[in-house]
Amino acid sequence: MSKKTSNEVLATVNASPGRRILGIGSLYILSLMVIYVAIVSPPAPGWQVFLFVLGGGSIWIAEQMRRATALVLELTETELRDSSGVVLALTADMQAIDRGMFAFKPSNGFLLKLSTGEGRKWRPGMWWRLGKRLGIGGMTPGHQTKFMAEIISAMIAERDGV
Numbered sequence: 001m002s003k004k005t006s007n008e009v010l011a012t013v014n015a016s017p018g019r020r021i022l023g024i025g026s027l028y029i030l031s032l033m034v035i036y037v038a039i040v041s042p043p044a045p046g047w048q049v050f051l052f053v054l055g056g057g058s059i060w061i062a063e064q065m066r067r068a069t070a071l072v073l074e075l076t077e078t079e080l081r082d083s084s085g086v087v088l089a090l091t092a093d094m095q096a097i098d099r100g101m102f103a104f105k106p107s108n109g110f111l112l113k114l115s116t117g118e119g120r121k122w123r124p125g126m127w128w129r130l131g132k133r134l135g136i137g138g139m140t141p142g143h144q145t146k147f148m149a150e151i152i153s154a155m156i157a158e159r160d161g162v
Helices: 017-040 045-069 142-160
Strands: 011-014 072-075 079-082 087-090 094-098 110-114 120-123 127-130 133-136
Touching: 011 142, 017 045, 072 142, 087 133, 094 142, 110 142, 133 142
Parallel strands: none
Antiparallel strands: 011 072, 072 079, 079 087, 094 110, 110 133, 120 127, 127 133
């Protein structure tokens, strides 16, 4: 058997096409409905501005979600990254993984506890980071995130000698 290289992809997670269409489509429809209400039957001027801001914000989030869910998350021996090259976490920084029912994690996903924090970042539908916590999942199929979580668990156990 050949030894694995550090850039060999061990597991991938990408957005489910059906969830992607449903999620992004719902946000765009919400945006259009809110803007339509603000134009066709305008409430008081303050509320009309609020509706335009809400509609614009929904369009912005839908576009961010469309871009984020077009990417693929890749796990290698050294890092967890997305297909654009952004490194989400180094495997050396991964301390624990939480897949429990009551964990504060994305849908169909898992939560990684890291040894170092890098602030806050969010890719709607794929992952988020709050300090030393990294949530993977959202619009992702459960079988892909479960497989990635199992590999990460094995990597942590092997590294820690458990």
